[in-house]
Amino acid sequence: MPSTHEVTNQVPPLVYDVADDPALLDGVRREGAGWAEEELHELGRLAGSEQGQEWGRVANENPPVLRTHDRYGHRIDEVEFHPYWHELMRVAVGHGLHAAPWRDDRAGAHAARAAKLLVWNHTEAGHICPISMTYAAVPALRHTAALADVYEGLLASPEYDFGLRVPTTKRGLIAGMSMTEKQGGSDVRANTTTATPSGDGYVLTGHKWFTSAPMSDLFLTLAQAPGGLSCFLLPRVLPDGTRNKIFLQRLKDKLGNRSNASSEIEYDGAFGWLVGEEGRGVPTIIEMVNNTRLDCVLGSTSLMRQAVVQAVHHASYRRAFGEYLVGQPAMANVLADLVVESEAATTVAMRLAGATGDPEQQAFRRLALAVSKYWVCKRGPVHAAEALECLGGNGYVEESGMPRLYREAPLLSIWEGSGNVAALDALRAMGKQPESVEAFFAEVELATGADARLDDTVSRLRKELSSLDDIEFRARRLVETMALVLQGSLLVRHAPPAIADAFCASRLGGDWGIAFGTLPPRVDTKAIIDRAVA
Structure with a gap:
């Protein structure tokens, strides 16, 4: 080749153990999950390998396709995924990201699962959606013991068994959730889907605006029963082998999360079983929502870690104006700031995961999760944008992978309640469960005296919370401050x-x-940036 085609000053591919993250490993040990480190590194090496990254890239570039009818005109309502999507799902399920803590409740089980999700999410975030919903479905299903007896073991199975068949004939199941409707959105009490008693269950009729992973085996959904808004379990395939009357209207054309199918669905006489009590649909399904909110925090945290590792890697090899970028003061300031944000997110995410499943920590988790969902997920998009800019024009090119992170980042703030919903939920927790405020400050004040700036902010926060004037107008500022003092502590x-x-x-x-x-x-x-060197 002519010398004008010689390639210089380009960054080598990044192949590494994703689990080799000091903040993550410290959190794993601190939250009692040190026993999972070997598996975590196994998963980390695969996630950071050429193979793992290729699975994610290709799955993202080949989004799912809706097939409403077969060649003969029969209604089939199936979604085709690229084979690499199934590889990602197989690994995730095999390592228990979908439900391991429900079948193995040893100390640190939820923290171990959270750490594995943080690591495996580095491949492709889209497939984590059905993984997360399956994890969150199990405790909600326990509101009706008879249903949990039939399906919990299959939901917690480590085998990924794709395809529409009678759920009880499969080796493992995936669950979804279908709550929002076009007229209500986050206001689920405005739902118009109806549920009429029929036999040992109910017949549902209505239109759901967002249903992710429609090829899942089971769905938790909300509908208006005679006794009020209630929660139901709907199988895609009924026990007699016939397809339930759940019709896929279209797949959403989304900003990001493109490897995952998000759909509009129609219930036209679909059959389902009541979960919990009639009229108690929101309290029943909120347990599922709270667990998926944890995964929103984990998802944003994982994206931040991916972005900052890519930025530091690039800056460590790329030269400009005679020096490596990482050694130039302006770039070092940006990279260090990104690392600090990433580590703060990782630390609080692991703390929340460690509190999951512990009855003595539920008051703390209730408020801290709402606060962290708001703040960590809000920081994701701006963090991704700045990390992308560290790569300059190369970061704006799809081959770098940075645009995929940038498009994915806003989803976590929207999923399971946008910023205002999360902030107002924190206020609701403080109002309805005052013990959550006491638990929150008890956690924060474990660091009292260690840093005057933290102490001053905690004192100011207490004063701001003592006044109810314009509290909803001030919701975001209050919750932001709460998140910062928790991370700082x-x-x-x-x-x-x-x-x-x-x-x-x-x-x-x-x-x-x-x-x-x-x-x-x-x-x-330098000390800060070294925390992110792969």
């Missing part, structure tokens, strides 16, 4: 001094600009 107690000091100085002490890359001069950027 955790980092002061558990993170290296360079990370904790940078966080407290910028996020709590006010020595920070508006954009990333505005940390104060005294910050040890």
Whole structure:
């Protein structure tokens, strides 16, 4: 080739163990899941391998296709996925990301599952949606013991068995959730789908606006029964082998999350069983929602880690103006700021996972999860945009993978309640469960005296919470501050001094600009960036 075609100053491919993340591993050990480290690294090496990354890339580039009818005109309502989607699902299910804590309740089980999800999400985020819904469905299903007896073991099975067949004849099941309707959105009480008693169940009629992973085996859904809004379990295939009357109207053309099928569906006399009591649909399904909200935090956290590792990797090999980018002060400030944000998210995500399933920590988890869902998921898109910019024009090109992260990031803030819903839910938790406020501050104040900037912010937060004037108008500012003091408390107690000091100085002490890359001069950027070197 002529010399003009010589390729120089390009960054080598990034192949690494995704689980080799100090903040994550520290959290795993701290939350009692150290026993899962070997499996976590096994999954991390696959996620960071050429094979794992290829599965994710190709699954994203070949989105699912809806087949409403077969060649003869019969209604089939099936969705075709690329084979690599099934490979991703097989690994996720095989490693228990979908339900392992429900079949193995040893200490740290939920933290181990969360860590594995953080790692495996580095391949392709789309397939995590049905994984998350299956994880969240099990505790909701336990509201009706007879249904849990039949289906829980199959939902928790480590075998991925794709295809529409009678659920009880399969080796393993995947569950979905169908709540929102076009006239209501987050206001699920406005749902118009009806449920009429019939035999040992109910017949449902209505139109659902968003139903992800419509090829799942079972769905939890909301409908208006004679006794009010209620929760139901609908199989795609009925026990007699016939297809349930669930018709797929179209797949959504989404900004991101493209490997996952999100659909509009019609219930035209679909059959389902009541879960819980009539009129108690929201309290019944909210347990599922709260667990999927945890996975929203985990998803955003994973995207941040992916973005910052890619940015640091690029800056470590790319030269400009005679020096590697990573050594240039302006870039070092940006990278360090991104690392701090990522580590704060990882630390709080693992703390929430560790509190899951522990009755003594449910008051803390109730409020801390709503607060963290709001803030961590809000930080995702701006973090992804800044990390993409670290790659310059290369980051704007699809081959870099950064545009996929950027498109995916907004979803986590929308899924299971957008920013306002999450912020108002935090206010609701404080109003209805005052013990959650006490538990939250008990956690935060474990770091009292360790950093004056944190102490001052906690004191100010208490004063702001003491007034109810315009509290809904102030909801976002209050919840943002709560999230920051929770992250600050955790980092002061558990993170290296360079990370904790940078966080407290910028996020709590006010020595920070508006954009990333505005940390104060005294910050040890090298020590911080080293936390993200793959």
